[in-house]
Amino acid sequence: MPTLTRFITIILIVAAAIYAGAFALANFVRPTQVExxxxxxxxxxxxxxxxxxxxxxxxxxLPERNAEPDAAEQDETQ
Structure with missing residues (x-):
């Protein structure tokens, strides 16, 4: 059990350090505005x-074309 407790403690310390770094960057660093x-x-x-x-x-x-000409067209061509 002491190994598990030590592992959880180390994980919590690392998580707290990451959270503190993010908090510090968010609150204390001002971005420069450039046009x-x-x-x-x-x-x-x-x-x-x-x-x-x-x-x-x-x-x-497109309009459909008939393969065969109409009967009226055939009469005109003859």
Whole structure:
């Protein structure tokens, strides 16, 4: 039993140290704020938007073609 007690004690001490480190970082360290500027390539964005619009548009089915011409068409061709 002393080995188990010693193991649990060491685990608790390590967990407390990790918790104390996280607490210290969260409360005592202030992040520096830096203004960041990002250039966006407008032409590339516009091209991508056009490609998406073309890809997402509803597709209209093609009209079906009959393999044999209609009887009226046959009369006209003769």
């Amino acid at each position: 960041k500027r990002i250039e966006l390539p407008i032409q590339d964005l516009m091209e991508r938007a056009e490609q998406r619009q073309l890809a997402n548009r509803p597709r209209t089915p």
